[in-house]
Amino acid sequence: MNIKKYIYSAFVFATVLSSCQKLEEKPYGLVNTSSFYKTEADANSALAYAYAILPEVGYYSRGYYIITELPTENLTQKGDAGVSNFELDEIRTTPTNADLDNLWTYLYRGIARANSVIANVPNVEGITPANKNQIIGEGYFLRALHNFNLVRMFGAVPLRTGVIADAEQVPMAKSSLSEIYNLIESDLKNAESLMSIAKNKEGRANKVAAQALLAKVYLHLASSKSYNSPGYAFVDDAEKKYTDAKTYAAKVINDQSVFGFTNTLVDIWNTALYKTAGSVNEHIFDAAVDRLGVREGEYTKLPNMFLGSDRPMSIPYNPSNATSPIINIGQGWNHFRTEAGHYNSYANTDRRKTDLIVSSYTNSGTVYNLDINSASRPFSRKFIDPGRDADKMNANSPIIRYSDILLIYAEAAGPSEGYSAVNRIRARAGLGDLPPSLSVKAFRDAVVLERAWELAFEGNRLFDLRRTNGMEKMAQDYGKTITSGAYFFPIPQRELDTNPLMKP
Known part of the structure; x- marks a missing residue:
């Protein structure tokens, strides 16, 4: 089917x-x-x-x-x-x-x-x-x-x-x-x-x-x-x-070969790759769409929520590769605007910032730089479809992907067994290993922070903050004031x- x-x-x-x-x-x-x-x-x-x-x-x-x-x-x-x-x-x-x-x-x-x-x-x-x-x-x-x-x-x-x-x-x-x-x-x-x-x-x-x-x-x-x-x-x-979380994450990591780790960040989000039958990729389970559908819900307009609205945009497919082809990504509604606190929390060399957040683009030969403090801000390029047909797009919504499970394994296992999993994620992002010899609590806190960068804009962060009793600290750190709905709406x-x- x-x-x-x-x-x-x-x-x-x-x-x-x-x-x-x-x-x-x-x-x-x-x-x-x-x-x-x-x-x-x-x-x-x-x-x-x-x-x-x-x-x-x-x-x-x-x-x-x-x-x-x-x-x-x-x-x-x-x-x-x-x-x-x-x-x-x-x-x-x-x-x-x-x-x-x-x-x-x-x-x-x-x-x-x-x-x-x-x-x-x-x-x-x-x-x-x-x-x-x-x-x-x-x-x-x-x-x-x-x-x-x-x-x-x-x-x-x-x-x-x-x-x-x-x-x-x-x-x-x-x-x-x-x-x-x-x-x-x-x-x-x-x-x-x-x-x-x-x-x-x-x-x-x-x-x-x-x-x-x-x-x-x-x-x-x-x-x-x-x-x-x-x-x-x-x-x-x-x-x-x-222990149960570690056991089930280990089943995903070790006991199957139909899903796997994608070595290049931008390839995770390449619709032509992850929708190819038989491909081994990170998308364990998605809400799947097809731009050939006749109504929204069969196709998606979700990318428009992230994309800037100023003008049609062209960007390198892979900014970390100097020979990368240029792709046209269109323009959107600028509804979701990246917050400065999150954007500035990345290391400047983190490829999840340089490759997966669009900070500049080209239109008709002119380069436009996006300012995190303006209305036209850098935006996530996770949800794009270069093959879009007007507002009909092919971008699936990721519900579970392989890197999420690697980080679950790391957090659940703790530092005795979890370092290799989280450091694999960091290496792909162009970062060094986590500091060695962290305590169990410090290690798990570091993995939760890693999840904030790795899984940004994918619908995981709220639940990570809630389950680690971190809503108040997040609000304090980023200038929010909680009135209601912090842990349950x-x-x-x-x-x-x-x-x-x-x-x-």
């Missing part, structure tokens, strides 16, 4: 659902399955529909980055952005924040679609056991991903595990963080056992993706407990969770108003 067929299948399934009584997806997905889930084609269409939520504008093609990047030191927004953007940037979120309300809805829609796959595909006849297991495993993976995003963003939330067939099932009380994480862990272990290790089609999960996400979950639990992050007193043994007011079992 290529990406065009994948998107088309999702569209067909959505059409089938919308044509049946009581199937309107309000608020989370009321589903009538009596006339569906009969054949393998039905099962595949349902799975495609479950995946199709990821690259939607309100999720990984825009909304996710607004919510996870603006509250950090990485990005601020343009001056005429909406009120909700400013609330997030200034860490004073309210229950009526439209961006949070929007993502909340997408997360629960995603859970509803995954639940439908998990509940119904086991009863479909005429599918080989391997194919059936793969589809069900991907359903478990998707549900775990959505719940992991929910619990890290909002804390205690309703835990929905069944198909909603009637509106009376919608009201639901919150579950505890412990209950939510127990389900996430169970879902990912189910996914690991059911899915194949073979590299799946673009934008779909395999066993390695489940192992990688489980490593992220265990690290979040371990560090939240170790750093006394609010809400995580329920974790019994931080060191046990660090407020539950959207619409949910509180329509779900009588939700209590403040």
Whole structure:
């Protein structure tokens, strides 16, 4: 199933659902399955529909980055952005924040679609056991991903595990963080056992993706407990969770060869490379798009959020290579603006600054230099597509990549075993090794800082700050004042108003 067929299948399934009584997806997905889930084609269409939520504008093609990047030191927004953007940037979120309300809805829609796959595909006849297991495993993976995003963003939330067939099932009380994480862990272990290790089609999960996400979950639990992050007193043994994170990260690093380390930074973000079938690259799991799609969500406009708006731009493909070809990257909306604190935190020789942040460009033979203190600032070139068709772009949204897992291994393992992993990341960036003989705490702090540089603008920094109890220090260091929403965002007011079992 290529990406065009994948998107088309999702569209067909959505059409089938919308044509049946009581199937309107309000608020989370009321589903009538009596006339569906009969054949393998039905099962595949349902799975495609479950995946199709990821690259939607309100999720990984825009909304996710607004919510996870603006509250950090990485990005601020343009001056005429909406009120909700400013609330997030200034860490004073309210229950009526439209961006949070929007993502909340997408997360629960995603859970509803995954639940439908998990509940119904086991009863479909005429599918080989391997194919059936793969589809069900991907359903478990998707549900775990959505719940992991929910619990890290909002804390205690309703835990929905069944198909909603009637509106009376919608009201639901919150579950505890412990209950939510127990389900996430169970879902990912189910996914690991059911899915194949073979590299799946673009934008779909395999066993390695489940192992990688489980490593992220265990690290979040371990560090939240170790750093006394609010809400995580329920974790019994931080060191046990660090060991679990190390174990699962090691599976990704050592027990497979379908994903791997990319030696040249800019190649990680080369759409022509990472979308090539059979390539070994860093993209363990993405929200996949295709510029041949007919609507946003099938293609993406996410790069426009980062790109400057002054004029069309040309840049070297690889600034570290003097013979690198020049590529045209177009122009964007200048919505996301790099913050000076983050930009200035890099060493001047760090290739993640010199190669992955555009500080100058050429237009019609004239070189323009970007000033971090102006409106037209240096911007991330991670999200670009030189082959863009006007505003239709091919840039996938990275959800898990190999370097993330290397850094998870380093942090979880500690200095006794973690130096080689983090120093591999630093060597690619043109930097020397971390200082030797760091204490466990100092080493882990250094790895978290390395993650800030390596994974900048990819939606990880907020969660790294939250799990290491670092929001207040970040705010102090970068001139922010926290009013609300530092460690958990407020539950959207619409949910509180329509779900009588939700209590403040």
